[in-house]
Amino acid sequence: MERLLSGSGRQCLSWLIQQHSRIFASLFSSFAPSVSSQSSLHSQSRIVALSHHASFVPTQQQLQIFSSLQQMPHRQRLVLASLAVRSLQTSSVLGVRKSPYSNFGHKQKPPTKWSFFYCTFLCVLLTFFVGFNGMDWIVKKLKVDAASAVGSEDGNAASEDSEPEEGEGKKRKKKVGxxxxxxxxxxxxxxxxxxxxxxxxxxxxxxxxxxxxxxxxxxxxxxxxxxxxxxxxxxxxxxxxxxxxxxxxxxxxxxxxxxxxxxxxxxxxxxxxxxxxxxxxxxxxxxxxxxxxxxxxxxxxxxxxxxxxxxxxxxxxxxxxxxxxxxxxxxxxxxxxxxxxxxxxxxxxxxxxxxxxxxxxxxxxxxxxxxxxxxxxxREINKIEFERYSDNGQTISERDFGEILLTYAGLPSKKMARMLKRVKRKFKEAHKGIQFEEYTAFWKFLKSINDVDTALSFYHLAGVSIDMETFRHVAKTVAMADLSEHTIDVVFTLFDENNDGELSNKEFVSVMKRRVMRGLEKPKDTGFVKLLNAMWKCATTTTNFLD
Known part of the structure; x- marks a missing residue:
């Protein structure tokens, strides 16, 4: 009796009532016949209403409890049944009074997966733009895509550059992969x-x-x-x-x-x-x-x-x-x-x-x-550069001469392809080539490029167009270089964008200045160290503006 009236016994009996109402109802009627029929029916109806039907397979402990219930005196069975019904009623009342509300506003919600991914994306985006200068990269990509969209003509130029030159028996150049x-x-x-x-x-x-x-x-x-x-x-x-x-x-x-x-x-x-x-x-x-x-x-x-x-x-x-x-x-x-x-x-x-x-x-x-x-x-370096493009050591093609001039230009590859394609188209039929003496004469002209820049600026300010004859006159009087008409024709074809027979001296002079210095005047760093040094000087140097 003490074991049945204990917490575990009442818990087991309540579980039996909830899970197997029909069996317990029959047991209940046999255990407590003296209980009033109205109270018994009311309890049984509550038991049936609060339970659900399922197949019942009793365990060994449950069989022992059933045998103990049958051997109990009638009074003890009444006490035990009333305790079980009271326990069942209490649990049902608590279940009915359970609050249906949830997710209150003052309760902090855990972060979702989408918010985690969103924060990660913002961090990566911030690092890309601040740490890796992402805006310049995007602008560069957009320029490349735009150039490729309108530059189908330039793509054909690259394929044509691999063709052999006519008239010189020049070997086919290997296309760069x-x-x-x-x-x-x-x-x-x-x-x-x-x-x-x-x-x-x-x-x-x-x-x-x-x-x-x-x-x-x-x-x-x-x-x-x-x-x-x-x-x-x-x-x-x-x-x-x-x-x-x-x-x-x-x-x-x-x-x-x-x-x-x-x-x-x-x-x-x-x-x-x-x-x-x-x-x-x-x-x-x-x-x-x-x-x-x-x-x-x-x-x-x-x-x-x-x-x-x-x-x-x-x-x-x-x-x-x-x-x-x-x-x-x-x-x-x-x-x-x-x-x-x-x-x-x-x-x-x-x-x-x-x-x-x-x-x-x-x-x-x-x-x-x-x-x-x-x-x-x-002169020795010029000779090595010349022989790199020459098969016979005497002449190079007009296109190769233009490529040598643009080596240190720093221009976009698409623009360089257009410039070289103009030279190749013009001299494809009338191929004459550039001799080493003409090449060295043009180099002598480039050695005085600063003085040539001053002279061409005077012509530009005076409103005089720079045609081939004017260019040749400047080369002879300023640089003491006697340039051939063929060399000047190649130079004008290379730098004359609108094909009006006049030279754009601004771009020509800037490209030729870089060609003379062979890129050695550029600083050998990205400028980041100079920026740090400048910031350090600004931070450590104090200036009194009141003095």
Whole structure:
């Protein structure tokens, strides 16, 4: 009885009442016959109303409870039945009084999946625009899409560029694929933003077996400063060919790789750098300094460091001139010695010092001799560039000449394709070519591009159109360069957008100035470091405006 009247017994009996009302109703009538019929019917109807029918499979514990109920005295069964009915009525009342309201306004709702995704999207969008300059990227993509939508003509130009030139038996150019374009783009970024140490280690191709020193060939040097040219397969950053100067000469090495080499004369300026015409890292820094500095700056520097005023410099004075001028160039400002990689500037090579100051180092160097060295270096580089496009070493096509002029232009690829296509269409039938003498004469004209800019500006202010005859007159009187009519015709075809026979001097001069400097005047960084330095100076510098 105590076990049945306990909490577990009443709970089990209430469960039996709720789940199996019919069976319990029959038991109830037998357990409590003395209960009034009205009360019994009322209780049974409430039990039936609050329960649902289901199949009944009693457990062992339930069978024991049923047997105990049958053995109970009549009075105890009445007490137990009344307790069970009271428990059932209490639970039903509580169920009826359960509040139907939910989701009150003051209760904080958990975040949904959509709100989580929305917040994540906003964070990614903010990072894209602030951290990665996303607006410029979108504008660039839109420009590319717009250009491709209206530039079907330019796409045909790219396919036509792979055709062979007529009249010269020129070999069919290999069309640049997707992989090569990505590699060329990566190498152009190295040329534009990397340190001189990394550029040298990327484009150098030879490593001497004896001392492990890394060297560039003259072709490697030109490739390192010429955008759009691809490094040979299998060569790259810290990947070199083994070279033993005791067993193999540089001429034999060039003979094994004719497609990657050009013919250097025995009196080439590169042989002044060393016996084999190879370029060390110190020579590389020196040559870049010479190429990126106008002759006028060297004249001023020679006069400033000429202590006795005889117009000549000894070896110590020349070292000072070299250091000052190098620190003013973009290459010198980015250069740092790296002893781990072996890229350390040891100064001029012994062969170059011997060329400038004699074997004993006591001879003095004049500014005229140094400027002659600069002109010879420019001529050698022009010859290597010319032979890269020439099959016979004598002429190049008009289109190739235009491509050389636009190498450092920095123009959009679609616009360059249109310009080159105009040249190719015009000279496709009357193909004459550009000779090396005409090429060097135009380079002489470019050396005076600043004076030419002033002269063309005078013509523009006077309202005089710049036609071919005017252009030739300016070249002859200002730059002392005798340009051929064919060369001027190619230049006008390249830069004459509206085909009116007049030159747009603004774009022409800006492109030619970049061509003269070979892109070496550009800073070798993205400008972020300069921005931080400027912010630091503004934060640390205090100015009293009341003084």
């Amino acid at each position: 997707f992989r090569d374009r990505k590699i060329i783009g990566y190498e152009d970024r190295i040329r534009a933003y990397s340190t001189p140490d990394k550029i040298f280690r990327y484009f150098a191709t030879l490593k001497v077996v004896q001392d492990g020193e890394i060297y560039m060939t003259p072709e490697d040097f030109v490739r390192s400063i010429t955008p759009g040219t691809k490094q040979p397969e299998g060569l790259g950053l810290d990947s070199f060919k083994k070279y033993d100067p005791q067993k193999e000469s540089l001429k034999d090495l060039r003979a094994r790789n004719p497609s990657e080499s050009s013919s250097l004369s025995t009196d080439s300026i590169f042989y002044k750098l060393g016996e084999h015409g190879l370029i060390s890292f110190s020579d590389y820094i020196f040559l870049l300094t010479v190429l990126s500095t106008p002759p006028r700056n060297f004249e001023i520097a020679f006069r400033m460091f000429d202590i006795n005023g005889d117009g000549e410099l000894d070896i110590e004075e020349f070292y000072k001139v070299q250091e000052v001028i190098r620190n003013q160039t973009s290459v010198g400002m980015r250069h740092r010695d790296h002893a781990v990689t072996g890229s350390v500037d040891h100064g001029l090579s012994s062969s170059l010092l011997c060329y400038f100051f004699g074997k004993d180092g006591k001879r003095k160097l004049t500014v005229k001799e140094f400027l002659d060295f600069q002109r010879q270096l420019q």
